Amino acid sequence: MRKLILVLLSLTISFAIMSCGGGSPETVIKQGNTTWKIEEDPLKDLVISANKIIDEGGIAAVGEGFSKRADFARQKAHADAEGKLAEIFSTKVDRLKKNFQEEVGQGRESEVNELFSVAQKSFTQKTLIGAVEKDTKILSNDKGEYRIGLLLAITPKTVNMSLMDEMQSGKPQLYQRFRASKAFEDLQKEIDNYDKKENNTYEKKESDNTEKKEEVK
Numbered sequence: 001m002r003k004l005i006l007v008l009l010s011l012t013i014s015f016a017i018m019s020c021g022g023g024s025p026e027t028v029i030k031q032g033n034t035t036w037k038i039e040e041d042p043l044k045d046l047v048i049s050a051n052k053i054i055d056e057g058g059i060a061a062v063g064e065g066f067s068k069r070a071d072f073a074r075q076k077a078h079a080d081a082e083g084k085l086a087e088i089f090s091t092k093v094d095r096l097k098k099n100f101q102e103e104v105g106q107g108r109e110s111e112v113n114e115l116f117s118v119a120q121k122s123f124t125q126k127t128l129i130g131a132v133e134k135d136t137k138i139l140s141n142d143k144g145e146y147r148i149g150l151l152l153a154i155t156p157k158t159v160n161m162s163l164m165d166e167m168q169s170g171k172p173q174l175y176q177r178f179r180a181s182k183a184f185e186d187l188q189k190e191i192d193n194y195d196k197k198e199n200n201t202y203e204k205k206e207s208d209n210t211e212k213k214e215e216v217k
Contacts (some may be wrong), residue, residue, distance in 0.1 A: 040138030043149035057156030073146040081152035119166035
């Protein structure tokens with residue numbers, strides 16, 4: 001019985017020490033004589049939101065900016081996010097190009113490369129400017145420094161329609177071939193899914209508004 005009491009007392013003390021240290025049993029890991037505190041990334045929510053948008057066919061990125069002025073930190077975060085968006089779009093284009101090249105076969109590599117290269121360049125110059133700030137997190141420390149995380153995104157419909165338009169105007173004949181490809185089908189599916197989701201969201205809002213009006217009556 002005495003041993004049991006000592007064990008319980010020891011566990012209580014350990015719990016108190018971890019609590020006083022600012023952590024909880026769920027956020028502390030003990031390895032031998034070393035105690036590790038799990039620190040959660042304050043921008044984690046932004047990253048999760050960005051990944052969700054990408055999974056749905058859009059492009060999104062979280063940029064970070066550091067400065068002693070909040071406005072400068074935001075500008076840096078925006079520029080950082082834009083650069084990451086361009087990289088993500090480039091990856092998307094490379095994947096489409098590879099899939100389309102496999103469908104049209106050998107002998108047309110130069111045409112296919114030019115088709116996607118022109119579309120990518122135009123996107124960077126035009127569409128990227130229309131990226132929307134979806135969310136922002138502002139952190140500051142006791143030194144008067146700011147760390148800003150900014151989620152910048154472009155919807156699947158905007159991305160894919162822009163890509164299609166540029167390809168059509170650049171290489172009309174090859175674009176017609178592209179329209180019959182699996183790569184084009186995938187782009188169209190992303191647009192359709194986005195439209196369906198937006199319509200469902202709109203209908204839900206309309207339904208909620210109608211219910212509220214009826215409750216007021």
